[in-house]
Amino acid sequence: MLFITISKNGIFSNMQNKLFSVKNKKILITGASSGLGRHYALTLANAGAFVIVCGRREQLLNEVVNEIKANNGKAKMLILDVTKFKESEEKLKELYSQIEGVDILINNAGCTARVKRPILDVTLEDWDEIIDTNLKSVWNISNITAKYMHKYSIKGSIINISSTVANRARIGNSIYGISKSAVVSLTQKLALEYAQFGIRVNAIAPGFFETDINSAFVKSEAGQELLKRSIPVARKGEFDELNGALFLFASNASTYITGECLFVDGGYIINSIV
Ligand code: NAD
Numbered sequence: 001m002l003f004i005t006i007s008k009n010g011i012f013s014n015m016q017n018k019l020f021s022v023k024n025k026k027i028l029i030t031g032a033s034s035g036l037g038r039h040y041a042l043t044l045a046n047a048g049a050f051v052i053v054c055g056r057r058e059q060l061l062n063e064v065v066n067e068i069k070a071n072n073g074k075a076k077m078l079i080l081d082v083t084k085f086k087e088s089e090e091k092l093k094e095l096y097s098q099i100e101g102v103d104i105l106i107n108n109a110g111c112t113a114r115v116k117r118p119i120l121d122v123t124l125e126d127w128d129e130i131i132d133t134n135l136k137s138v139w140n141i142s143n144i145t146a147k148y149m150h151k152y153s154i155k156g157s158i159i160n161i162s163s164t165v166a167n168r169a170r171i172g173n174s175i176y177g178i179s180k181s182a183v184v185s186l187t188q189k190l191a192l193e194y195a196q197f198g199i200r201v202n203a204i205a206p207g208f209f210e211t212d213i214n215s216a217f218v219k220s221e222a223g224q225e226l227l228k229r230s231i232p233v234a235r236k237g238e239f240d241e242l243n244g245a246l247f248l249f250a251s252n253a254s255t256y257i258t259g260e261c262l263f264v265d266g267g268y269i270i271n272s273i274v
Pocket of ligand 1: 032056080111161162
């Protein structure tokens with residue numbers, strides 16, 4: 001008989017075969033000082049993983065680490081600006097040599113356009129900032145991490161964070177959407193080429209979860225209208241509602257899944273056009 005329980009914070013615990021377990025896994029998360037990255041770090045540490053929280057804001061990262069340690073979890077922080085490609089490489093090489101690689105990488109750091117403009121007015125600076133942060137960094141950090149997974153014979157898992165805007169156009173945020181479409185494509189290409197090393201690469205595409213990146217829009221009249229009219233379940237997502245996809249891709253439950261993108265969006269992308 002199979003016993004499956006769901007604990008109060010939504011984590012599956014399978015009493016017999018630990019299919020979704022991340023216990024003692026080493027997990028590196030970028031952009032972990034706030035929002036969803038912070039949530040992934042706290043959730044995975046709570047499930048027994050050793051998390052390395054990366055970001056640019058030292059004080060916020062410290063707070064995440066302290067909160068994890070206060071709950072008897074294991075964590076360390078690394079100051080990492082993902083757009084500083086060479087510096088990222090040097091810092092990650094040093095870290096991975098010390099801790100002998102990681103089992104799981106979550107490429108979560110991301111940004112939208114600082115100024116929302118129609119595509120006619122988008123600047124080269126807009127392109128550079130968004131593509132460097134959301135796309136080139138994913139390629140850069142995945143490659144460095146995969147090399148060390150291979151070096152230490154780790155059959156690892158890489159999770160990239162895309163978005164529903166990968167499949168939808170929204171006026172004023174086009175380059176962000178393009179970057180997130182490209183993350184899905186990059187996920188497939190990395191999955192294909194890393195398969196020979198036993199490394200899986202998948203993506204999660206969240207819908208609307210209120211964080212710093214979108215709270216002004218979510219709170220606005222247009223945002224509230226969108227939640228009601230365009231999302232079949234008619235509401236924003238709660239952070240814990242990402243845990244199913246997170247544990248699926250992080251654990252051995254997905255050993256035969258690679259190159260996949262899972263939408264966690266209350267049905268937003270399958271809504272009818274009218
Ligand atoms: P957030 O702004 O709280 O988190 C983004 C994190 O990335 C921040 O901590 C930010 O400081 C960090 N970051 C940005 N540029 C960086 C850089 N150069 N180096 C290092 N870190 C950097 O917003 P969030 O909603 O938690 O976003 C997390 C991820 O989820 C992003 O990739 C975002 O595109 C994606 N996403 C979010 C939603 C949502 O509804 N919140 C929906 C779809 C996708």
